[in-house]
Amino acid sequence: MLELDQLLQRLACPRDKSPLTLTGSALPHTTNEIVCQRGHRYPVVDGVPVLLLQEVELDYRGTYHRTLKQARGEEPLRDYPAKLAPGAVDPYVQVYLGSTCGRLYTPAHGKLEQHPFPEIELPDADGATLLDLGSNWGRWSVAAARKGYDVIGMDPDLEGIRAARRIAVQQGVSSNYIVADARHLPFPEGAFDIVYSFSVLQHLPKEHVRQSLAEVHRVLKPSGRSLIQMASLTGVRSLYNYLRIRWKRGFKGPAQIDVRHWTWRELHDAFGGLIGPTRIRVDSFLSLNIQPADLEFMLPWHQRVVRVAQALEALSRRVPGLKYLADSVFVESSRDER
Numbered sequence: 001m002l003e004l005d006q007l008l009q010r011l012a013c014p015r016d017k018s019p020l021t022l023t024g025s026a027l028p029h030t031t032n033e034i035v036c037q038r039g040h041r042y043p044v045v046d047g048v049p050v051l052l053l054q055e056v057e058l059d060y061r062g063t064y065h066r067t068l069k070q071a072r073g074e075e076p077l078r079d080y081p082a083k084l085a086p087g088a089v090d091p092y093v094q095v096y097l098g099s100t101c102g103r104l105y106t107p108a109h110g111k112l113e114q115h116p117f118p119e120i121e122l123p124d125a126d127g128a129t130l131l132d133l134g135s136n137w138g139r140w141s142v143a144a145a146r147k148g149y150d151v152i153g154m155d156p157d158l159e160g161i162r163a164a165r166r167i168a169v170q171q172g173v174s175s176n177y178i179v180a181d182a183r184h185l186p187f188p189e190g191a192f193d194i195v196y197s198f199s200v201l202q203h204l205p206k207e208h209v210r211q212s213l214a215e216v217h218r219v220l221k222p223s224g225r226s227l228i229q230m231a232s233l234t235g236v237r238s239l240y241n242y243l244r245i246r247w248k249r250g251f252k253g254p255a256q257i258d259v260r261h262w263t264w265r266e267l268h269d270a271f272g273g274l275i276g277p278t279r280i281r282v283d284s285f286l287s288l289n290i291q292p293a294d295l296e297f298m299l300p301w302h303q304r305v306v307r308v309a310q311a312l313e314a315l316s317r318r319v320p321g322l323k324y325l326a327d328s329v330f331v332e333s334s335r336d337e338r
C-alpha cells in the first residue's frame with residue numbers, strides 16, 4: 001500500500017482535476033486534509049482520502065450520506081478492528097456480503113470461513129494500472145492484484161474502503177483504496193490501462209452511468225479499455241421480474257427496482273458513444289452476480305440455479321440469439337480518441 005503522499009501524486013481534484021497536496025487540518029476529527037491547487041479541501045479519515053463532492057446528491061442505500069457525515073465528523077466510524085488476524089474474515093464482510101455480492105450469498109452471513117475472492121476475467125499483467133470502480137471491500141481488487149495489476153479501488157462507502165484496506169494488508173497485496181464518486185473521478189487524464197467494474201453501475205440511474213462513462217473515457221490511457229458488468233433488460237430473470245413488478249404496481253411511473261436494466265442497443269449507444277468501440281458478451285444467465293467459485297457458500301437450491309445458469313452460458317456460445325437472454329453482461333470498450 002502506498003504512503004498517502006505517494007498515493008496523492010496519482011490522484012486529482014474530483015472537481016477541477018488539478019493536483020492534490022497533503023495539508024494539516026483544523027477539523028477536530030482528522031489531522032490531515034487534502035487540498036487542490038484551487039483550494040478545494042477534502043478530509044483524510046482513518047488514513048483514507050475522502051474525495052467526494054459534499055453537494056452531490058445520491059443516496060444509494062444510505063452509504064453515500066453516511067460517508068459524508070463520517071467525513072464531517074458528525075457520525076463516528078464503525079468500531080471495527082484496526083488489523084485482521086491471519087486467516088480471519090473481516091467483520092464488515094461477514095455482515096455486508098449479502099448487500100455487496102447479491103442475495104444468493106445471504107445464507108453465508110456471519111458464517112464465512114474465508115473471504116470469497118472471485119476469479120477475474122483478465123489476462124496476467126505486469127504492473128498495468130487498473131481502476132476497480134465501486135470496489136467496496138475489494139474482492140475484485142485483490143483478484144486483479146494477484147494477477148499482477150497495480151490496482152486502485154474506489155467506492156463512496158467509507159466503511160467498505162476501510163475493510164478493503166484491512167483485507168489488502170492481511171492478504172499481502174499492494175492495492176490502494178480511496179473514497180470517491182464514479183461521476184467525479186479523482187484522477188488525472190490517462191491514469192489507467194484498465195477500468196473494471198462489477199455489480200456497481202447497474203445500480204445507478206442511467207444518467208449517472210452516462211456521467212461515469214465520460215469519466216471512464218477521461219481516465220483511460222489512449223490504449224486503455226474498460227470492462228464493465230451491466231444488467232440486460234432482455235435477460236430471462238429480468239423480464240420475469242419486470243413483468244411481475246409491473247403487474248403489481250401498474251405500468252405507470254418508475255418500477256422502483258434496485259437494478260437498472262439496459263437493452264443491448266442502449267448499452268452499445270452509451271458505451272460506444274462515451275468510451276469507444278464496444279463489444280457486449282454474456283456474463284451470466286438468471287442471476288446478476290453469482291460466481292461459480294462461491295458455490296460452497298450457497299443453499300442447495302441456489303447451487304442448482306447456478307448449474308442451470310452455467311449450462312445456459314455454455315449453450316449460448318453455440319446458439320447465437322441466446323445471448324440476449326443473459327441477465328448479466330460484460331460491456332468491453334476500447335478508448336477512442338476525441
Ligand SMILES: [Zn+2]
Pocket residue numbers: 013014015016017018036037038039040
Ligand atoms: Zn479543486
